[in-house]
Amino acid sequence: MSVGATAGTQVSDEIDALVRQDGGRLLSRLIAHLRDFQLAEDSLQDALESALAHWSRNGPPRAPSAWIMRTAQRKAIDRIRRAANFRSKSAELAALIALDNAAPEEPDDDFIADERLKLIFTCCHPALDRRTSVALTLRSVCGLKTEEIARAFVVGADAMAQRLVRARHKIAKAGIPYATPGPEDWPMRMEAVLEVVYLIFNEGYAASSDQAPRADLRDEAIRLCRILASLSAGEPEVEGLLALMLLHHARSAARIDAAGEMASLEDQDRALWDRALIDEGERRLRDALRRGRPGAYQLQAAVAALHAHAPSFADTDWREIALIYDALITVRPNPVFELNRIVALSYADSPRAAFGRLAAIAAPLEGYQPYHAVRADILARLGEVEHAEQAYDDAIRLSGTAAERNFLALRRGRLRPSPQPPARQARSRST
Amino acid sequence: MRYMALIYSVPGSSPEYGSPEFGPFMAAYQAANERFARDGVLVAGDALEASSTATTVTVRDGRTETLDGPFAESKEQLGGYYIFECANLDEAIRYAAMIPTAASGAVEVRPIRNLSARP
Structure with a gap:
């Protein structure tokens, strides 16, 4: 092989970037065809390995995502054929081969949006442990590597890989449906999804470990929530959570002071707050509130917006903040909201x-x-x-x-x- | 898919026969059973006698040994079960939530292994 290490590294970086950008879309389309979470994941991994070998040799193809998709489908066919009991799968195999022989056709945007939403709802199914949902979502929807997720949660890569395999096993064996929930289950299921997104965001603040704040997880949660907002138009709590995270993220640069110490809201240099993020957060919050269905995330975002607007800690509208916490406690009784209300009072x-x-x-x-x-x-x-x-x-x-x-x-x-x-x-x- | 719904409750937490709550409690089960049958999901379902009537059987080195009572002492005990035929876990959870004891005890939903299909 005459391929230099540099070319290999470059291709490897390109593939990583592709997975971050398109991983969730590719995986959801594979699951849609294969109806098997683990098989889809394994076939995608096979295709990525194959991409590394082929692209290092010949350069990347013109349509890298389509190349990966097609290769992954063929790898899936190989895997099913290799399995000892492939006879029971002959019908699926025939369907897959037909799909492979069909003219390559890009599915329309609605199809992709629907499949991605199914993937998110499956990863965040309430029958899965919340921590497991967080890991599975980061892996399958956001395209983070298992080692990256393991690092973020301070566990070994093997332990994290096992947790992910267990989760996919449960999805298959317990019959967790790969589907968007019906109208009667929608609110509860969306709540579970938003909880997972917010857990990812808060994990970014490293509340339970001594690591530096993991900004990448915060970016990931915001990216995920943007996807969710574009997929489920008009969900005020999705917009509310996005607004809440943007408004908090806007203060990131001020959270650590010049001496490297944590700075409380009271001591933060407000000039360091990111005005662009605040503007976007407020715009998202206004859109959400206009729908007339307030919820816990919208109300928390409203508190964050009041802080964002206050010229100083002393000149904050504490009376209004206390009133918002009153409303929050009515929507979702919680002693932590009571505590924040007492601070405002x-x-x-x-x-x-x-x-x-x-x-x-x-x-x-x-x-x-x-x-x-x-x-x-x-x-x-x-x-x-x-x-x-x-x-x-x-x-x-x-x-x-x-x-x-x-x-x-x-x-x-x-x-x-x-x-x-x-x-x-x-x-x-x-x- | 077939699911087993295992019904757990703290002994003595269900209304006793003869108490004023007993009638409504049984009526609730009656209504649930009718719903399960009407929707075509009911495969089987029974209430069990109290765990004090249980015998735990083990075979070690070919010798059958018996123990009086359930193997593990826990606060909540298995009091009955249903077997549902459902399309997926969401449907099974929906029916499990209709079991009256779910409101006071807990219902564990487990898929039944289908050994005739692929492993």
């Missing part, structure tokens, strides 16, 4: 009144770090330094990441005036 009314409200949610949030951090902050504003320190200690004890612990320790340190100028002084930027 601590600025809209008084810290004293807010503190009184904390007792009601103490029991369910006892093991929840932000509850203790909020409690510490309110106590500090009431001048109860000792109690605030204890509350910070509780929060630090419950924190899962070093960045968060540092952040809480810094805030705790600021409770008592020190002879040295505190860390706040050192925060002026060099840019």
Whole structure:
């Protein structure tokens, strides 16, 4: 072979890019033809390996996606033929061969959209564990490599590969349908899909590990939600979630300060917020709200939009934010929303009144770090330094990441005036 | 596809015979059974006697041994089952949710292995 390593690497990069761009579309079309999740996945892998060999030799074909699709279909035929019990599949085999012999024809956009939506609903079926759905969606819809997903979730590649195989096995054996749900199941199923998308996004903030925030997962969640929004036109909660993620993502650059420490909303340099993302988020939110079917994601996006608009932390419309949390709690009762409502009220009314409200949610949030951090902050504003320190200690004890612990320790340190100028002084930027 | 719906509940949580709740409880099962039959999904279904009447059988080295009661002590116990013939898991879940005990206990839905088809 006269192929240099550079050419091989270049082809390999091209194939990776193609999978990221078209992987979900290719896989959903294969599943549509093969009616077998694992066979589709295996055949696609075969085709990609074949592409690496052929393209390194002869250069990529004119229509790479179509090439992969056709090769994967032939690989599937090979796999079925090789299987010992292929007689029971002879009808399917005949259909596949007929398909292969037919003139290559690009399916229309509606067909592709429908098949992709089926793929997303299958990966996010409520009969699958949520974590499994997250991994399967990243693999099958977003086209991430198994090793990439394993890295993102801090597990071994083998363990992740096994989890994915188990998931496809369950889809086949338990009879999870490859279909978009009917109208009666649609709301519940869409909720499960959005939950998975939001889990991917939040995983991007690395809340439970010491890794740096994984921006790629946030981008992935936003990309996925854009696809979902284009596939399911007029779903206000899909637009709401997209708006929520865009508005949060807009603050990314300000979340870590010049000293490399986590910056709270209060301390963030608002000039670093991404105005383009904020504008898009607000536009998506307006589109969603216009449909007159508010939901939990739209309301959370509305809170994020109020923050995005506020010139400063002090000049935030806390009264309005508290009202939105009231609405949220009606739609989806949740002690964490109660906690956020209390934070808003601590600025809209008084810290004293807010503190009184904390007792009601103490029991369910006892093991929840932000509850203790909020409690510490309110106590500090009431001048109860000792109690605030204890509350910070509780929060630090419950924190899962070093960045968060540092952040809480810094805030705790600021409770008592020190002879040295505190860390706040050192925060002026060099840019 | 065939699915087995295994009905689990905490012993004593279902209404006793003679209590005022017993009638409506049985009527709910009656209605569910009629619906299953009408929709053509019902293959079989039975209630089991209390787990205190169970005998666990094991064969080790050719010797049959018996144990009084269920093998594993758990809070929720198997109290009955249905076998449904459904197109897919979504349909099976829909029918499993109609089993009255699903509202107080839990129903486990398991596909029945079809050994005559491909493995």
